[in-house]
Amino acid sequence: MTTAAGARRRRRLAETTATTPRSWRGTAVWLCCALLLAAGCTADADAASGRYSGESVEVAGSWTGAEQANFERVLRAFGEQTGARVRYTSGGSDLSVLVSSRLAGGSPPDVVMIPQPGVLAQYAATGAAKPASGTVAAAVRANFSPQWQQFGTVGGQLYGVPFKAANKSVIWYRADAFAAAGVEPPSTFDELTAVSQTLVDSGTAAMTVPGADGWPLTDWFENVYLQLAGPQRYDQLAVHQLPWTDPTVVEALRTMGRYWAAPQFLQGGPKGALQTTFTRSVADVFGAKPTSAMLYEADFVATEIAKLGVYQVGRDARHFAWPSVAGTGGTVIAGGDAAVAFTSRPVTMELMAYLATPEAAAIMAERGGFLSVNQNLDTAVYPDATTLALAETLLRAETLRFDLSDMTPRSFGGGNGASMWRLLQAYLAAPGSDPAVVAARLEDAAAKAYGAP
CATH class of the missing domain: 3.40.190.10 (Periplasmic binding protein-like II)
Structure with a gap:
């Protein structure tokens, strides 16, 4: 996080901890440790031990350009904490073609950022997508509303970790x-x-x-x-x-x-x-x-x-x-990308749990062009009032439905x-x-x- 953004976050925490329901509770250090412990690790322990040193993990998505560069910052932060080497592969508008060909070849990406729950359900039905582990599920429950958890759930089993959201109303x-x-x-x-x-x-x-x-x-x-x-x-x-x-x-x-x-x-x-x-x-x-x-x-x-x-x-x-x-209102159509595991390796699930944390979301949110529905993200990281308002609408909508x-x-x-x-x-x-x-x-x-x- 940049120095300016970090200062904004500290000011916001000091001003709103006692009054704002979505603000972080306790100090930033306490929350960071608590959420990462829920995912089965601590940032300090991972960085010190390099528990995944020598291991590689690949993430595929449709993002290119600035979005890709910003997401790669998130992946680098995970690598710095755990010692893992993380590679991002962009499929652009042909992400489904990329994933299908890799599945056919027996070497799928470890994680795919999927923007369509319908496609996620099809991968889950074939067994290509892997259920989220207990630590991943705990991190998702800690940070996302039941509505957003449901968007990544198939047959009662959690598969998707909400990451990037879109306000389509x-x-x-x-x-x-x-x-x-x-x-x-x-x-x-x-x-x-x-x-x-x-x-x-x-x-x-x-x-x-x-x-x-x-x-x-x-x-x-x-x-x-x-x-x-x-x-x-x-x-x-x-x-x-x-x-x-x-x-x-x-x-x-x-x-x-x-x-x-x-x-x-x-x-x-x-x-x-x-x-x-x-x-x-x-x-x-x-x-x-x-x-x-x-x-x-x-x-x-x-x-x-x-x-x-x-x-x-x-x-x-x-x-x-x-x-x-016809006299109705307060409805919002949402879109978004969810992280879905295609391997069950421990490092894969560790990355999935990390993507569920407010720390991961903040790295992209502070750079603009990104909305998060992580309830524990400090909204002071958003760079402008318009982005903040659009994100708040997703969190406060009376009636929210996915595209x-x-x-x-x-x-x-x-x-x-x-x-x-x-x-x-x-x-x-x-x-x-x-x-x-x-x-x-x-x-x-x-x-x-x-x-x-």
């Missing part, structure tokens, strides 16, 4: 566009429609939708569906206990379709949206020559805005929560070219089409993906 907007149109951030979906119309009347497209990538369209559906149908039906739909032809699905599709079909709401219209990638969409709103006022996508939009260097996050580039639909498409079989919702992606792209291309027909096509694809006869 966020709409980003340009403050100057809203000021020029004389509008404020909406709190309901009807207000979003009214604000969008006012923006169009003022001469700017309301929303950029990155339809070319497919996955953002599933996020649209999930936010609308959770609020319209409620958490129980959401959970049932995620595991195909509820058919996609259910009236609640049809109504969610209809709600989305009405917005997508509204004249000039979408930058370039529906056809233009289908040619817009996620990276392009951020530039359309926050680039040097912006053409749109809003963009729906997760907290990681902030990182892309910063890369463009035109608008400052928190000042010129702001966000508001996904607006309530639905990521909980389905990969062929349906969790991979490039998945059926849900393609069918929602087709609906975007013709948003005036019958949503019941789209729902029937989704049900046909889901039945095949879930193995229905």
